Each structure stands twice: as structure tokens, then as C-alpha cells.
Amino acid sequence: MRKFKKWFRLVTFGETKKYVRLFLWNFLDSFVMALPYGVMLAAIYLLLIPLAAPAAPLPLSRLWILCGVLLGQTVVYFFIRRRTYINICVGFAQTSKNARISMGEHLRKLSMGFYSRRDAGDLSTVLLRDYTEVENLASSLIPQISVILVRLALSFIVLSAFDWRMMLAVISVIPLSLPFAFVSYRRMGKVSGALLAAQQQAASGILEYVGGIQTLRAFNQSGEHFETLRRSFDDQRKHSVGMELAAAPIGMLGRFVLSCGIGVVMLCGALLLTRGALPPFYYLAFLLLSLNIYEPVMTVFAFIADYARTNRSAQRIDELNREQPLREPEAGEQPDGTEIAFKNVSFSYGDKEVLSNISLRIPAKSLTALVGPSGSGKSTITRLVARFWDATQGEITLGGVPLKEMKTDELLSRISMVFQDVYLFHDTIEANIRMGKPDATTEEIVAAARTAACHDFISALPDGYATIVGEGGSTLSGGEKQRISIARALLKNAPIVLLDEATASLDPENEVLIQQAISALAEDKTVIVIAHRLQSVSNADQIIVLDSGRIAQAGRHEELIEQEGIYQKLWLEQQRAGNWRMV
Template sequence: MIRILKRLFRLMSQYKGRLYLGIALSMISNILGIVPIICGVWTIKLILDDSNGAAVLEPVYVLQLTTIILGSVLLRWLFAYIRATRQDSIAHEVTCAERLKIGDILKRVSLGFLQRKNMGEFTTAITTDLAFFEMQTMNVVNNIIDSYIFLAITIIWLLCFSPFLGGAALLAVAISTAGLQLIERQSRKNSPIRQESINEMADEIVQYVRGMAVVKSFKQEGVASDGLYRAYHKSKEINIKMERNFAPCDALHRLGLYMGTMAITCITALLALQGEMELYMAIMLIVYSYIMFNTIESANNSLHILEMLDTVAEKLQSIEDAEFIDKDGKDVSINQYDIEFKDVSFGYDSREVLSHISFRIPQNTTTAIVGPSGSGKTTICSLLARFYDAQNGEIQVGGHNVREFTCDSLLKNISMVFQNVYLFHDSIRNNILFGKPDASEEEIIAAAKAARCHDFIMALPDGYNTVVGEGGSTLSGGEKQRISIARAMLKNAPIVILDEATASIDPENEHLIQQAIGNLTHGKTIIVIAHRLATIESADQILVIDEGKVVQRGTHQQLVSQNGLYKRFISIREQAEGWAIG
């Protein structure tokens, strides 16, 4: 428990002043919490003394005791208010900071790290896990700290009255603590398993929803939902097993608390019967023992939640420990934009994709990359943008190794237009603004006009304020592609990568997109992956990739005169099975 509290406090270390203030106020509040009980018991003493003629119960005494009780209650309310306003927002602030931090981390790690994790893990971390952290952390921490401060004050108070009473309370706490340690051990063992099952459920749900169109079209709802049902069933079994494992430990913990209450009641009754303790004092101690152990029981019920918070914190830490791909990078500025691959090799896990490739792309020229599907064309572009790092060799941009750059300083020089365009669930204006967040309205419209998308945007009900569905689901493929070109045009980077930008586009949209691409690429260094002859035949250089190697290079005229892969591709054009040029 202490280990987990330390971890949570480290997460909230930026706000330690406010945390310590809350603990101090809690300590004072707990001391003040004893005052009404003492006053109540003192009132009983006065009533008993008055009834047996030992003293007269004066109204002034009742007024004084009532004033003291009211004062202590008001002070506790004031301290609770100060604590709530100063401390309770910490979890919300930490959660916001963690979400922003994770967003920055995901931007700076390699795509390999993202692919090693499943989508459900990131989804639950940023949404469910952090929402749980946000809602539970301060409640649980405050509950546990309050209760154990109350326990410490109570035991000290009992020891002052009677070593027997204090000893009984300590023995009960020791038995209860043994049960708690067993609970903590079980939680530490089972919480990661439970968290993994939650991640699996989230991943299955994401896949099921994203694949719904395929599921419906092939009428495979039952088959598609099998994985979802298995994940649900597995989660149920894990949770049931955890509860069964907790039951004996929880019973031991509660037994210690109940034994403590019984022991204090018996000892107090014996002392009162033997005349060693006044009746009013015995009543106070018995009542207080019930309050004390009920408070501890309530706090210890939070231990399950505390363990779950520990698992969340551990999961967040595993994401934050991810190695930045640009950890040694600097803010490099360049004024020339030639590109060079020197003996570059790369593979995914054990599969080699690129093998010792070398080529140079001079500034302000166009290079087309051609090859069969899976030959490594897109991987070349991914390495240039440093989505991954090459395992061997060197990639240079403007005479600098890409490893010298931070991701931001490298990517500010590169615009990318992909075949599969992703638009965010936001307005068209904001989707275009991704290219240049501080762009003016005039710049946005100019980019949209150059990308041949202004007219269809203005035809929409809300124009540039029209909100598109996630991924751009409310727009056609050609419309999404032109918006992505407008985004790249607004960025106005000196290097442009076009990865199958006109694939799967109808002829009308292709004509508009080709015009937009012409505006985008004017006077820039271009890498184009495409399968249409019209797109590649005018390139200054064509690289033919096969099985991760550059097997041919040259202009269109040079390559068609050679008896190689490129000539065979041209001869069968787009009918060749398995070809995707780029």
C-alpha cells in the first residue's frame, strides 16, 4: 500500500505542496473529530452526576459544550472546503497532463513501437484508464490517508487511557494488516491479468466496429463476434477468480477488526465493573472503538481500487518509458533538399524488406518509385520521414543524417499525401489547418482552391465549418484526397511524398487531383509512388524496386530500352497481377 501511494504521489509530484497541505488539514480535522465525542461523553457524565446528586447540571455547561461541538464542526467544514478547493482538482490536472504527454510520446516513438502494442491498449490507456484515475485517485488517497491518521491518533489516545486497550487495538490492526498484505499480494498478481483482459476487450470492440461493413457484406456477424464473446467470457472468468482469491484474505482482515472491537469492549467493561474506569468513559471508549474500526474497514475497502490505480500507473509508465526515436536529435535547419540513401537496410521483425539500397534524389527533381506489391516502396518513404530508423546504412536530407534531426525539425520539410487518407472528426477547416495551424482564412481558401476542393466545400451546408466523420467517412475518396492535398499545400514543405495518391480514384476525380498535385509539387523535391504511366513517365528519375533492392534506375526512355522489370511493367501496364508502382 505504501509503495502504491508513493507511486501515485510521484505522478502528482508537481502538486506536492497542495498534497501536503491536504494531509496537514486532514490531521487537524481528525483531531477535531474527537472533540464532539469527548463533549458528548462529558455531557453524559454531567447528566449522571446530576441524577445521583454528585453535581448540578447547569444550563451554562450545556451551552458551553454545544458551542465547542459547533465550533469543531464548523472548523472541520472549513478545512474540508479548503482541502476540496486546493486538492481535489489535482487528479483532473494530472490526467490532462498525462493525456497530453502520451500524445507527445506517440508522436515521437517509432511506428514499430505502436505496432507492437494493440490498439485496445492505447485506447484504454488514454480513455478508460485515465478516466478511472481521474475519478478515483483523490477519493481513494484521501480516504486511506484520513483513516490511517485517524487510526494513529486513536491508538495514541487509547494507550494514554490504558496500555491494555492500546495493546488490544494494536493486535487487531496487526491481524488486519496481515490480511491486507495478502490482499495486496493477490491484487499485484491479478491486476495486470485483469488489465490485459480489458485491453483485449477494447481491441476486439475496435476491430468489430471498424470491420462492420465487411461483416455485414459477407453475413458473418456470428464469426466476427466470436472474438468479442471470447474476450467478454475471459474477462468474466478472470474477475470471478480474483474475487474468490480475495475472499479468504478479506475475511482475515475483517476478523482482525471485529476482534479488536470485541477486545476493547470486553476490557472496557471489565475495567468499569472493577471500578477502575468511570461509566461515562467506558461508554465513550466502546462507541469510539466501533467508529475507529468501521473507519478502517471503509478505508481498506478502497485497497482493491488502489491496486487497480497501481496497474493504471504502471501501464502509463510503460508507455512513457518508450524510447523516443529522436532522443538524440537536434533542431536542424537546412536550406537544400537533396535526398540520399547510402547502403540502407531495414526489416520488420525477422523479415528483411530493404537490402543495401543506395540512390540519390537531387533537389527540385521528381523521382518515381516502381515495383511489385511488398517490394519496399512505402518503406523507403517511411524511413525518409523517420517513422522508423534504418537498421543499417545512412539516410541524408540536405546533407544531414536524418538521425541528427528531431522529428519536428525533419518533418517540417516534408509533406505527405497517402493513398488512404485519414481526416479527423472535425471541421474541414481544422483538417486543412493541420498543415499550418496558424494559417489565415485567406491562406486556407487559397490552398483549397489550388487543391481543387474549394467548390465542393462551399456546396456543403456549413462550408468550411462542415464537420466530417471520423476518417472522413462523410466524404468521397476523391474529396478526401483533395482535402489532404490542400493540407499538404498549406504546409508548403520543400519535399513532397506522394504514396499512391491517385490509386482507386475515378477518372473525373483523378483529373482534378492531378491538377492539384501539379500545383502542390511545383518547384519541389518529389518522391512519387504510383502505378499510372502518366504519373511516372515524366519523372527525372525512376527507381525500380524488387525484393528490397534497386534493380533498375533511369528515365522512362532509358528503362523502356532495357530488357528488365520496368519494360515488362510497361508492356502489360496496369493489368499486371500483383503490381503497384510506387
């Protein structure tokens, strides 16, 4: 019973009370829809009266009453069906929408570590396919099955009142068909996992192929990688066919066994009728009603097979919902200023330690540069400041308040970020810039774009600021995307600025302009910048040199250049590289 309650909560997205109301309306709808069958039996009984007693007149008045019942049933059914339809299409659609929005809010609160270990194709499969599977099951199949089971129970009771021997004949074939239903259930339960994995692999392959098509074509690998994608489609097709074959015992053998029930009823009824042990009207009643029993039973069996497929989808949604988000305080504290401090901070990606016992202080309204070899932990520090993750050990504070004691939205409202890998949404350029300040005026957006040196190229586009950029900003160059992201950060005007190699994708012509834009962005703000070109941060208030997750050196440029160490080595290498020429 506990398992059923848990499953029922999953497939109804937690709104079980609303779903019970939906079931009750479905049952009322089904009951009113079934009234014509009772009227038909009553009419047959009345029409048989003159045959049983030739002197008896045809009861026309009663037949007219039955016609009136049918007319009333039609009117009542219209309103009940309308209400039921609205409950299913609108009510459950609202439930589904709320569930998806809730999932979106849940995903927003998860740490970036979750996304680093989960495949994008896997997540898209859950959000698209699995939700659709559960919606279809919950909005249509479960109400239908519930109503069918109740109607079958009532039909068995009514038919038993007529003649228990004929009732036994009707239900005799149902136990014989049950093994086929359970065989299909077991087989589909095994195949559904393989099918789900194939669908996930295909979704991941599509995302990877489309996202990397430029690189694949550049290296003449598009054909080879498409073969990999094609094989994933073949696997999906193979397992989809396997799913249909797993359902075959129900679809073919189960239906065959149930169809034999009509013959059993006819034969048993004929034997009883010839012996005078069964009235002709009862015989006709069983022949007519048995036709409406076996098809619903077949629907119940098909549901058993569908349950095997959709149960896994419901479990995957539940697993995603049970992922623990970053802890959110009930009443977040307000920081006093923008000074950032790391106190004995360590951080690991799984078993791999990225930062080890880091302690540093970033004064308010200062420029701090993070430099060092690739993989030394520079980007991790900026992500920890934005609380994309929580530190494994130690404490990070902002204005003297631990980040864990601040509301996430409050923290992020104080931070502007410009990443090296810029992501733009499939929307207008104006909308992408407006993300920095949703209530910004058009004049403010244009002013930010001018400062970020992107107004001219935006104005040159056919639709200007209304131009739709592709997903991820695929219709723009790397430098154009970078400038739009800087305009977005300028518009936000937050007191803390995180720059992750913000000029990496810019051409020399615009680099001076962007450096000026960044200077404007960083004015009177607490700035952390990740830089590979040391010359661009030589005027920083402090430079933190990282190596293998530890602070190797710290100081100003003039101090570090005089010390033997990583910074001096990197500086000399970059100076030599600046004099390199192709021969």
C-alpha cells in the same frame, strides 16, 4: 523503501511535492473534522459529574464553551474543507491533465515502429482505463488512507492513556483479520492481470469490429465476428466477477472478524467495570471510539486490495513512458537546400529486413518515382525521409545534413505528405484542411480546395466547409478524402512532397483534375512519388525500381523501357492489362 518511492512517483505522476501538500491539507481537514468526537467525550464527562457527585451542580459554563468550540470548528472546517476540495478536484486534475499531455507528447515522438508492434486496443486501455485507475487511487484513496493511518495511531495513543487493557481489547481482533487482507491482495494480484488482458482484448475487438463492419457485412460475416466480440465480453465479465470474488475475504470475513471486536470490547469492559477496575466514563469512551476504529481499519484493508489492481495500471503507464523516442538533437542543424541522399541505408522491421544497402540521390526540385512489386520497400523509403523511423544502418541526409541532426519539427515543416490511406479527424472539413497551415485564412483554404478539385462537392454538403466528417473520414468516399488530403498538402506548400499512390482512390472523371492539382503541388519542389501505374510517372526525372528491398534499376523511362528487367516487364504487363475487357 526504494520500491515505495518508485511506486509513489508513479501514482503521483512525478509530482510528489504537490502531492505531499495535498496530504497535509487532507490531514488538517481530517483533524478538524474529528474535533466533535473530542467535544462529545468532554460533554459526556461533564454530564456525568452530577451522577458521580449528586450535590455537584451541572457545569453549564463549560458546556457553553464546548458549544462555542463546535461553532468555531464548523467555521474553520468550512474554509479548510473548501481548500482541500479545491486541492483534490482542481490541483490533482491539473496534475492528471499535465500527465496526459506529457504522454501525448511522448507518443508523438515515438517511431512508427512502436505503433506497428502495439495494438490500438492496448494503447487505448492504457490511456483511458489505466490513467483513470491511477487517478482514482491517487486523488482519493491514498490521501484518505494516509490520514486514516495517522488518526488510528493517534487514537491508539489516546486510548492507551485511558486504559492499556481496554486498548489491547480494541486491537486484539485486528491481527486476526490481517490474513484475509493479504489473501485478497495475492488473489487480486493474480486475477488483475487476466482482467486487464480481457479488457484489452475487448477494446481491440470493438475497434476492429466497428472499423471493419462494412467489409464484414459485405461478406456476410458480421454475425460470426460479433460472436468473437461477444466471447471477449464474456471473458471480461468472468474475470471481473473473479476480481470481486478475490476481494470477498476482505469484504465478508475480514469485516465479520472486525465486527466481533465490538463484542470483545463490551465484554472486557464489563468485566473490568464490575470489578471496579475501570471508571464508567472510560468504558463509555472506549465503546464510542472503538466504533470509529474498525471501519477505518476496514478501509485500509480495502486499499491493500485496490493497490493490487492499480499497481499494474501504474506499471503499464511507466512502461509506456520508458519507450525510447527518436533521438532529438539539442540544437538542430539547418539544411542547405532540399537534395535528399541515401548512403548505404538498410532498415528492418524487427528481424525482417525491408531495405538492404540502398544508396540513391534525389536532386533538389526534381521528380523521383519509386516503382516495383508490392512489398519491395517503396513506402519505407518515404517514411524514412520523413523520419518516421531511423535507418538501421547507413545515413540519410537532407541538404547535406543528416536527418538525425535536425529537429523533427523542423524536418516535418519542410515536407508535405499525401498517403494512399488517408486519415481525417472527427472535425470539420475546414479544420482538416487547415492542418496544413493552422493560421490560414478561409480564402486560402477555399483556394486550396479549388485547386484540389474538392470545392464543388464540399459546397454541395449541407454545412459546406463546416461539415463534420466521421472518425477517419468515414462519412466521405475514398476519392473525396484523397482530394481533401491533397488540399491540405497544397495549403502547407512545403518544399518537399511525398506522394504515396495519391490517385489510387480517384474515379476517372476527377483523375485528370487531380493530376493537374498534383502538378501544381509539385511545381518547383523536390517530389518523391510512389506509383503502380507506370504511365503516370513516365515523365519523371528519375525512376528507381525496387525489388526485395534493393535497387534493381534506375534511370528515365526511355532508358528503362529499353532494358530487359523488372521495369520493362511491369510496363508490358500494364499495357496488356489496359486492353483487357470483360466478356
